[in-house]
Amino acid sequence: MNVQGKQRAANTYSSQGYVFPLSAMGTDETNAYRECYESYSASIAEHLQTHDARDHYLWLAETHMYLPWVHELAVNPVILDVIEAILGPDLLLFDSRWFTKQPGDGTFVSWHQDANYWGLEPNLACTAWLALTASTVETGCMRVVPNSHHKTALPHKFTDSPQNALARGQEISVEVDESGADDLVLAPGEFSLHHPSIIHGSRPNTSTIPRIGIALRYIPAQVRQHVADPLAMLVRGNDTYSHFDLIPPPTSSDLDEIARLRKNCVRRVYGNLSSVE
Numbered sequence: 373m374n375v376q377g378k379q380r381a382a383n384t385y386s387s388q389g390y391v392f393p394l395s396a397m398g399t400d401e402t403n404a405y406r407e408c409y410e411s412y413s414a415s416i417a418e419h420l421q422t423h424d425a426r427d428h429y430l431w432l433a434e435t436h437m438y439l440p441w442v443h444e445l446a447v448n449p450v451i452l453d454v455i456e457a458i459l460g461p462d463l464l465l466f467d468s469r470w471f472t473k474q475p476g477d478g479t480f481v482s483w484h485q486d487a488n489y490w491g492l493e494p495n496l497a498c499t500a501w502l503a504l505t506a507s508t509v510e511t512g513c514m515r516v517v518p519n520s521h522h523k524t525a526l527p528h529k530f531t532d533s534p535q536n537a538l539a540r541g542q543e544i545s546v547e548v549d550e551s552g553a554d555d556l557v558l559a560p561g562e563f564s565l566h567h568p569s570i571i572h573g574s575r576p577n578t579s580t581i582p583r584i585g586i587a588l589r590y591i592p593a594q595v596r597q598h599v600a601d602p603l604a605m606l607v608r609g610n611d612t613y614s615h616f617d618l619i620p621p622p623t624s625s626d627l628d629e630i631a632r633l634r635k636n637c638v639r640r641v642y643g644n645l646s647s648v649e
């Protein structure tokens with residue numbers, strides 16, 4: 373993307389709270405990553421089948437910390453260039469999460485604002501949502517309420533639908549006017565960016581193909597996170613603030629090492645939420 377394209381994307385993001393579609397990679401590269409995802413997903417199929425969507429984070433969150441190919445996706449230069457235009461040159465990745473919906477599995481995401489439960493100060497972050505398969509109205513693409521990032525934080529409640537992909541079923545507890553909601557339709561290899569305060573969610577997959585995408589959450593190095601032992605990965609520039617413990621990019625393809633890292637990372641990030649199997 374050229375300089376003007378990046379600046380246009382950054383301006384749209386700042387005025388309406390999201391921007392899409394942006395192209396991260398071509399068909400061959402996208403297919404190669406989709407195969408990586410499918411092979412990983414086959415290796416954890418038993419867990420995904422025997423656990424509700426709300427518990428899938430145990431295998432689908434923070435994979436950039438333990439799977440080298442996900443780290444590669446997270447440092448895609450096209451994505452990082454636009455994020456840099458928005459957040460500046462020193463970038464950390466503090467969270468990632470695959471959001472997969474199989475045809476007819478009912479998985480959805482309730483209306484929520486990410487900022488509400490991230491504990492970031494200041495509230496500076498940007499999520500890139502990268503599609504490996506078509507993310508359409510039928511497959512259950514993300515939906516956002518335009519300009520809602522200008523609103524103050526809305527009250528949320530925890531809900532307990534097993535098909536809500538959010539670990540605690542976080543949901544805005546006042547009425548959301550979804551009449552003007554925008555569908556973030558993406559082709560494979562495209563991504564959207566959304567602001568931490570934008571109201572967003574998604575409906576179930578009513579199509580015959582899986583929807584596979586990953587949310588990659590970036591912050592500038594000066595941000596603090598008010599949680600015990602904050603953990604992040606430096607993905608561009610320098611971190612002169614040391615507000616986070618920095619985890620190095622994963623390099624091992626040894627399955628035992630991957631399993632050990634997964635448990636450590638997920639326990640560290642989600643420790644007080646659930647026991648990590």
Ligand SMILES: O=C(O)CCC(=O)C(=O)O
Nearest residue numbers: 471481513514573574587
């Ligand atoms: O993938 C989805 O449907 C929702 C994603 C989401 O809530 C997020 O990235 O914050």
